[in-house]
Amino acid sequence: MEKERYIVLLRNQEKSALKKVERELQVSITSSENLSKENRSFQVIDEDNSVLYKNLGVMVVENMDEHQLAKAVQNDSNPIVYFEKERDFFPADEMKIISELKKQSAELSDKIIELEKFISNKPIPAKNLVEMEWGIKSIGIEKALYTGKGIDVCILDTGLEMSHPDFSSREIEGKSFIQGEDWSKDPNGHGTHCTGISAGNLRSDTGKRYGIAKDCNLKIAKVLSDKGKGTTSSVIDAIDWAITKQFRILSLSLASPVALNEKPSVLFETVGTRALENNCLIIAAAGNDSNRPSLPKPVSAPANSLSIMAVAAIDGQMRVAKFSNGGLNPLTGGNINVCAPGVDIFSTYPKNTKNKNYYFALSGTSMATPHVSGLAALYMEQFPDLSAKEIWEMIEKNAKPIEGLKYRDIGNGLIQIT
Secondary structure (H helix, E strand, O other): OOOOEEEEEEOOOOHHHHHHHHHHHOOEEEEHHHOOOOOOHHHHOEOOEEEEEOOOOEEEEEOOOHHHHHHHHHOOOOOEEEEEEOOEEEEOOOHHHHHHHHHHOHHHHHHHHHHHHHHHHOOOOHHHHHOOOHHHHHOOHHHOOOOOOOOEEEEEEOOOOOOOOOOOOOOOEEEEOOOOOOOOOOOOOHHHHHHHHHHOOEOOOOOOEOOOOOOOEEEEEEOOOOOOOEEHHHHHHHHHHHHHOOOOEEEEOEEEOOOOOOOOOHHHHHHHHHHHHOOOEEEEEOOOOOEOOOEOOEOOEOOOOOOOEEEEEEOOOOOEOOOOOEOOOOOOOOOOOEEEEOOOEEEEOOOOOOOOOOEEEEOOHHHHHHHHHHHHHHHHHHOOOOOHHHHHHHHHHHOEOOOOOOHHHHOOOEOOOO
8 A cells, every 4th residue: 555645845944944843743854965866765755754855845754644744834933834645647648538537437438438449540630641740830830040959958757768769869868756667768658759849850750840949958857657657746856856957947748637716736836936936947738637618627736836837738720629728717826828739749759569650649738738848948049048937928928819719728829939
């Protein structure tokens, strides 16, 4: 049985405050600055030991008394200001809808099989038989004068298949935050697909362009397992590492559903704010829980935090993707900031039994998100003196509204290359 973990936000990291937390929770605190390849967070955290991510003021504890944590938060003099149970995160692609439906109800099994067959075997739209790269063309890729050169872009996902011919010769830094799994292997394929959109270049089979920021400094953080599951602590661990490394852009094609009127996590709102303070922009998928037009769902975590850019998905006909979540919780947070192509997007993919080629088409807000991350890298190269917050504002300012679509669903509109 897995042990329950809590993510704890601290008021400050003064020595006396940390000693007080150690006494009250009866744990030993290890700072993330003392972690290494041989000493990872997942090897340290247990009932007696916790890890403090120094850039974020966030610590992870295991098997704590929830009442004790709640009591600490109520005490204004206590260093602990907030805590929440660890969440599970999953890739934000439309296939995730199927696996969730399977878990929720056996009664829907026939419908699920029908939907699964449709998604796996649906034909490519006729226009894409000629123009498979509709996504990057719709954002104005032909106008691009920059390539993201010198900009650190970190993809937080299932890893990257480094044996792929489009990446095997590139110098790429990576780190795994999943125990026993290597960042440079990606049997899942989701991370490799997202990486290609953001940082790929030309298809080795056709010579067609599919990626955006081909010359960026590509970084990989494996925060989702080969089975496509991650947790709050793996995501937080990776963000802390990325800030330490001074990476400029973090691309999170992952999501955890939230309820209507559910407030954003104080934890991720703080993390996003501290990232911006460190000149780092976090861009995240809005999530794929909707069944439009009848049943839109609210923006998922962590994209529903005001300090994290939320990305919705559109299709090749400039319609909101049927699965794309919307800004249904405007009073509590969870607005869409911009939208990007997210349906039938061709990108890099591992060669395996499911895919005989090195490329594959996927749909999801997962695919929309790396479009924005790649664009951010172009902007950062073009405007090196602008802060991460100013780049965010520029992305929104240059986005193009789409006739007939609501701000609730696409934010400022479809991202554009200047």
